[in-house]
Amino acid sequence: MDSHLSRPGPPLRALLPVRLIALGIVCGLAMAGLIARLAYLQLVIHPQLLQRSEGNRLRIVPIPASRGNVYDRKGRLLAGSRFSYSVTLHPTKLDKKSADEVYQRLEELLALPAEDIARKVAAAGFQSPYPIYLKRDVDDQTIAQLLENQTKFPGIGISQEAVRFYPHGRLAAHVLGYTGEITQKELETRAPKGYKSGDIMGKAGLERIYDETLRGQDGGTYMEVDARGRTIRQFKVEEPVQGTHLVLSVDFDLQKAAEKHLEGQKGAVIVMDVNTGEVLAMASKPDYDPNLFTGTISPKDWKEVQAQDHPFHNRALNAYPPGSTFKIVTTIAGAETGVVTPSSLWMSTGYLRIGGMVMHDHEAHGAVNIEQAFAYSVNTAYSEIGLRTGIGPIKLWADAFRLGTATGISLPGEADGHIPDRAWKKKYIKEDWYAGDSANSAIGQGFNQVTPLQAARMMVALGNGGDVLKPELVKSIRQPNGATKQMLKHEVQNHVTIKPLTMDMLNRGMIGSVKYGTSGILARPDIVVGAKTGTAQDPPRKDHAWMVALAPMHKPRIAIAVFVENGGWGASTAGPIAKTMIEVLIPPPKPPEAKKPVTP
Template identity: 40%
Template structure:
């Protein structure tokens, strides 16, 4: 009997080979189970642990936040002429979540080349926003036509980069009123950190100086924007939500553009300042400082070379109208007030004058080196006698002179809205002991009486001082916000005797009528009153001052001109500047100008 064996494929089955045919199947099964388990664990991790994050990333790749910066409010002068507005400009924006990380270095390098912007600055901006940010972030403002064209040409290499139009600040008069208006600029990291609680965000532009800074809450407006769905190519599929940006409010200030331009022209390139204000309520009509700058440059990026060139002009961002300098003989208004109000030197006082006044071993010389003989208040003011006023200061004493200086507002901010204002300095015994460990002397008082020594006053403070005799004895608070508040809210009575005010006014008129300010005694201007000053300012040349008000009978404008280290006298250097401003204000033309017309 023949037994048929099962076919074994040519292999013999022995006790040693039983089950080996299933080993490979078992191994494959185990590996498959391991892989499926690993994949399942990974899926579970992605869905359960990181599910929310991954969904957010996917959503960010589909949803874009397009912020809309508000249009800043306009600034107008007192007659409605535009001082600051907005214009449209091209900016380049970057969408971080759309960036391909492996291509980012190439994109960053290309942007750097096209925009002439350092790569590290671009990198910092992206890192600040975060690579997964769905919001557009601004990389550069004020693109030139050449830059716009170049970005379009290389758009295929610039995923996540867009060029759009936005409103930027525009100052149609260039550098006119620059120190008053200030400028705007994008907040840096430190500023942004300090102002996040106020609702500021990355890329925000804010006022950095002057009116722009002082009235930031009024001018700023509120952000708006859109939430849009986009496809893989970045095309907008639909708008999911929208909030209209709210424009900032317009602001009218007290500056008079015509007077401001006249003051700018009068100062020219002379380092210094000119201030004009209404003595009745303190409204600032003009404020000029030199050197200056054009605030329009801040509507685009400032390169290091541009910044170096600006600083080379000599601190152009310092508003010299609100910085302290020795007021020289303009301060004699305070000295005469102290003399009469103290009761020690009445309005009828006559004092001898000398070539020099010797006090405590120090000689205080008369500017003409000879003296003027016996003088009363009016003649002493007209000829600016140092020895006359030195005797008044010595007679009333330091505390009384200091008291009246502070009553006039010296040594303290005037209260104008601008943050750049300095307080100036009215020193006293305590101040001197703290700094020099030495007591106040009679010589210090005499020095103060002629506006020298430690005394520092700003041109704005000097203008406030001249407003007192101009308006009949009130100290005004200079301001830039134009409104219709009552005069009582802008000024306070100095409680001076009528005879003191009358004597001061007559003396200031005598300065122009026959003293050191005769350049202003011209028929085409209404009667002017004023005072010159020439301040010693070692190691440089002397400073020149002149302050004036007009019309004498019913003053409506005070003008103070200050020429830093001009080297000339107040009557010869600063007074002609004041004259030029008054001619523009009163629309009065000199005979020579009339002939030219």
């Protein structure tokens, strides 16, 4: 017998602990799996099943909140609400097998693509207890057809809700903006704030920036329904809460006048209060009627809107070369560095050659001092000032007025613009700075880019003693009951300290421009107005037209900037608009009535 066959094995009691441990591990794993499964069912599957169950028996009919109103500074309504019909679809009442047929019928009646309806239902899910908005602001005839053919449109609901209404149509369209249904992309970022599919939100202008303030809080009617979708009971009603109101700084009459006189042109008009920074008017043309977007805009209306030249661009916030309005900055820079004095003289022969570049005047003015050079807008004189002063001080003073920097106004889409210097040109143009660049910048040409709103903000600072104020559109936020919730504070973005002698030279130039220079259209017998015209090249198109102004000069109240895109000469195109703005706010004296002859 082999010795290994007779070797005794391990005793049974020695193997028992090992087997028990193995059995314990197996049982433990089984128990862990069971617990995990139960947790999965409880935490993941159960809520889904519960949602499906509740979706089958719970129906929520939303009661949308009315948006807050928007008023002008005197309480006149600019944006409100009106009631209209909306068509909704309850997914739980749809039969998946016949859903496509229903979508096709709805396409014919509502002029909505069937695939868009299917996409909305798929996104919400057939078990969603919430109705899906298909179309808002539906006409009475379509509503009547739906009611007469209810059996063909299972799940369709008709509700009456408040929709946005702009009583004055296009007036202040770029300030107010418009509303529309939230998109899936917008929902991804706004869902945590309580937004849901089908919600209406601001898409542009103040409607967008102040959307959370204006939108209010939706209510809803909670109903229990049976398997066929019939109402068993209504067990809860949450009333909607209207959004808060905005009171703007805009003056209705001034805004209306600005838009009327800008009609048919491309451009912008801004009028500001020099002491507060409040925007009294902001007009931009071409524009659009925000009422078109309240419901579903028709292809015809959309085509007409798009046929215009960028009607959604707020030209008050777009950047353009400032032309001779920039001579205000050059005057200050030259005077503060000692290059310009009251006794300085320049000889205007009609042109000035700088290297291979020739600067032209409208005419030869002969010897001119700084007041005359400003009033007549003598390019050759200001080119010489630019050459002697250098781009450094010019850039420094432009920066002090925050030219080339967005104002921070509560509107979307504001451009910065830029005031170039050596470093800027090297970085963006990849070229050195030449003498001609300094001459060009001094007269507001070359690479200079500012917005009309920035130009108005500069005039505000000149009118109030140096405070660069943030332009404000909203004066206050009010509760639906009329109580003031918040008063907006005025923000000083910078303070510009200018020597009295410099301001005296500049003021004389602006007054001279109106009395005998290029801004003569603003001359009035009752008040003194200061202004500067501007004509900025835009080859191969016509020049841009500018005018900036302060009134009255003894104690300025208003600052004005008018820009007309490809408008030609500033005095003839922008001037009449600026004149009207001043006349609306400071009416000229009425002529004395003719005395009636005395009858003997």
